Structures are given as structure tokens and as C-alpha cells.
Amino acid sequence: MIFTCTLNPSVDYVIHVDTFTPGGLNRGNKTFYYPGGKGINVSRVLNRLGRSNTAIGFLGGFTGDFIKNELTKENIDHQFIAVNGTTRVNMKLKSTDETEINGPGPEITAEQQEQLFKQIAEMSEGDYLVAAGSVPSTIATDFYVQAAELCRQNGVKMIADTSSNALKEIVGRELFLVKPNHHELGELFDTAITTHEQAAHYGKQLQQKGARHVIISMGGNGAIYINKDTCLRANVPSGQVKNTVGSGDSMVAGFLSSYVKTKDPVLSFKTAVAAGSATAFSDDLCEQEDVEALLSKITTEAL
Numbered sequence: 284m285i286f287t288c289t290l291n292p293s294v295d296y297v298i299h300v301d302t303f304t305p306g307g308l309n310r311g312n313k314t315f316y317y318p319g320g321k322g323i324n325v326s327r328v329l330n331r332l333g334r335s336n337t338a339i340g341f342l343g344g345f346t347g348d349f350i351k352n353e354l355t356k357e358n359i360d361h362q363f364i365a366v367n368g369t370t371r372v373n374m375k376l377k378s379t380d381e382t383e384i385n386g387p388g389p390e391i392t393a394e395q396q397e398q399l400f401k402q403i404a405e406m407s408e409g410d411y412l413v414a415a416g417s418v419p420s421t422i423a424t425d426f427y428v429q430a431a432e433l434c435r436q437n438g439v440k441m442i443a444d445t446s447s448n449a450l451k452e453i454v455g456r457e458l459f460l461v462k463p464n465h466h467e468l469g470e471l472f473d474t475a476i477t478t479h480e481q482a483a484h485y486g487k488q489l490q491q492k493g494a495r496h497v498i499i500s501m502g503g504n505g506a507i508y509i510n511k512d513t514c515l516r517a518n519v520p521s522g523q524v525k526n527t528v529g530s531g532d533s534m535v536a537g538f539l540s541s542y543v544k545t546k547d548p549v550l551s552f553k554t555a556v557a558a559g560s561a562t563a564f565s566d567d568l569c570e571q572e573d574v575e576a577l578l579s580k581i582t583t584e585a586l
């Protein structure tokens with residue numbers, strides 16, 4: 284079984300504005316509402332790539348209902364814990380630049396956190412748990428560390444895609460996959476990462492600290508893959524970028540969907556890059572045919 288866990292889901296409200304003027308009245312010309320949050324995006328892409336999975340985490344209010352309905356419509360199993368507040372709305376403003384405003388999210392009580400730990404403790408050997416996204420302020424930043432310990436005890440393979448302190452704390456634990464982007468990796472090591480060589484250098488440290496597979500995504504500048512035997516870089520295909528929100532999550536889903544079937548890390552890495560780019564070239568998340576069409580355009584070389 285594959286589970287995705289989103290502690291702080293969101294409704295992603297995407298609005299396109301031709302020319303954005305801060306402080307002025309701006310009118311959008313195109314809007315979209317998507318069920319979002321990193322784990323939920325991973326669930327949606329996994330499902331599109333033919334991998335059934337269960338989404339867990341916390342949801343509340345009318346936005347929480349929207350997310351549940353959308354997942355149900357897409358035939359994705361979900362077992363969210365209800366919270367009293369309202370799941371956040373994250374604004375994604377598309378103009379000449381992409382600007383994002385991510386809200387803080389509702390309060391999660393200690394009892395609700397315990398309920399989630401109970402769900403994680405019930406996972407079994409061979410399961411995968413994708414823990415993705417920020418940790419809301421009412422949850423201790425070591426939440427993922429405690430989850431990683433439960434996974435270790437039960438033989439569950441954990442994937443972490445997070446940032447800031449939550450990423451700092453999870454590094455050093457036994458992880459199946461970790462996928463920071465180059466900004467998050469730089470923040471972790473208190474440095475700026477701009478080249479593939481720098482990304483490879485710091486990414487190797489994540490592998491040495493306990494991650495079996497490491498992917499460093501670098502937006503339109505390619506991606507790096509590291510395991511104990513190899514370090515590769517991949518190109519990203521060219522195309523018309525429509526919406527990069529969820530590209531990183533699509534990479535995680537792409538890697539996992541391929542790996543569970545083929546156990547081939549290089550093919551899984553290429554599928555990850557194809558899925559990330561296919562999402563960048565779509566308004567919503569990628570579809571299977573988009574990923575398949577891009578896969579043959581991804582090449583890797585040793586670094």
C-alpha cells in the first residue's frame with residue numbers, strides 16, 4: 284500500500300493576471316481551484332499513473348470538504364482526520380512571474396495528532412508513506428521524525444518532501460527517498476546552490492546520512508539523482524511552462540510509481556523528471572500520456 288500524508292493541505296487558487304500591479308486593482312482573466320498540499324498532489328499523480336493509494340492527514344471546513352469531494356471524484360481513497368478550523372487556501376498568482384502565498388493552516392490538537400500517529404503505526408512492512416509538505420505551527424517540527432521512527436519499527440518505507448526545520452530534523456533518519464529542491468537543500472546547509480556540482484555535493488551528504496534515494500530538483504535547470512552507487516544529472520525537456528505548482532510533488536509520484544513496478548532507479552529518476560516537467564507544462568497536474576510522451580526526451584549522464 285502507498286499512503287500519502289499531508290499535515291497542511293490547501294485549496295490551491297490559481298489566478299492569471301496579465302500585468303500584476305502591487306497595491307493596485309488587478310483583475311484576473313483565468314482562475315482554477317485545485318485540491319492541493321504536497322501529499323495530496325502526490326496522491327493525485329500516483330493515481331493518474333495507475334498506482335492506487337490512500338491520502339491521510341488533516342482537513343476541516345468547507346475547503347476540507349472540497350478537497351475530499353475532489354479526491355472522491357478521482358477515485359482516490361482518503362482517510363483524513365477532521366479538524367475544527369478551516370483548511371487553508373493558497374494563492375498562486377500567475378503573471379510575468381509566479382507568486383505564491385501559502386496560508387498558515389488550522390490548529391491541530393494533540394489528540395488529533397495522536398490519531399494520525401495511530402494510523403501510521405498501523406501501516407505494515409512493505410508499505411510506503413509519503414510525508415510531504417510543511418508542518419503547521421501547532422504541530423511539533425519533529426512530527427516527521429516520530430513518524431520515521433514508527434516506519435522504521437514496522438518496515439514501512441518513508442519518503443520525505445519538506446522544507447525548513449522539518450527537513451533539518453528528518454535528515455539523518457532512515458528514508459527511502461528525499462526530494463528537496465535546490466533552494467531547500469541550500470537552506471539546509473546554509474549556502475546557495477546554483478550548479479549541478481554543488482547540488483550533487485550536498486545531495487551526497489543526504490544519502491550518507493541515511494536516504495536510500497536522493498533527488499535534487501532544480502526547476503528548469505535539470506535534476507540530480509544520488510544513491511550509494513551512482514550520481515546522475517538529468518536534463519529537463521523544453522516546453523511551454525503553464526503552472527509549476529505541484530511539479531516537485533509530481534517528481535515524487537513519478538519516481539515511486541515507476542520504482543514500485545520496475546525497481547529500476549535510473550528509469551524511475553527519468554520518470555520523475557518527465558512527470559515534473561509534464562506538470563510544469565499543464566494547468567493542473569500531469570496526466571499519464573503527458574509523462575509517457577516526455578519520458579523518451581529525458582537523458583541522464585554520470586556526474
Ligand SMILES: Nc1ncnc2c1ncn2[C@@H]1O[C@H](COP(=O)(O)OP(=O)(O)O)[C@@H](O)[C@H]1O
Binds near residue numbers: 504506519
Ligand atoms: N521551467 C521548467 N521547465 C521544464 N521543467 C520544469 C520547469 N520547472 C520545473 N520543471 C520540472 O519540475 C521538476 C520540479 O521542479 P522544482 O521547481 O525544482 O520543484 P519544486 O516544485 O519542489 O520547487 C523539475 O525537476 C523539472 O522536471
Ligand SMILES: O=P(O)(O)OC[C@H]1O[C@](O)(COP(=O)(O)O)[C@@H](O)[C@@H]1O
Binds near residue numbers: 291529530531
Ligand atoms: O506545505 P507547503 O510547503 O506550504 O506547500 C504547500 C503547497 O505546495 C504545493 O503542494 C505545491 O508543491 P510543489 O510545487 O513543491 O510541488 C501546493 O499544492 C501547495 O499550495
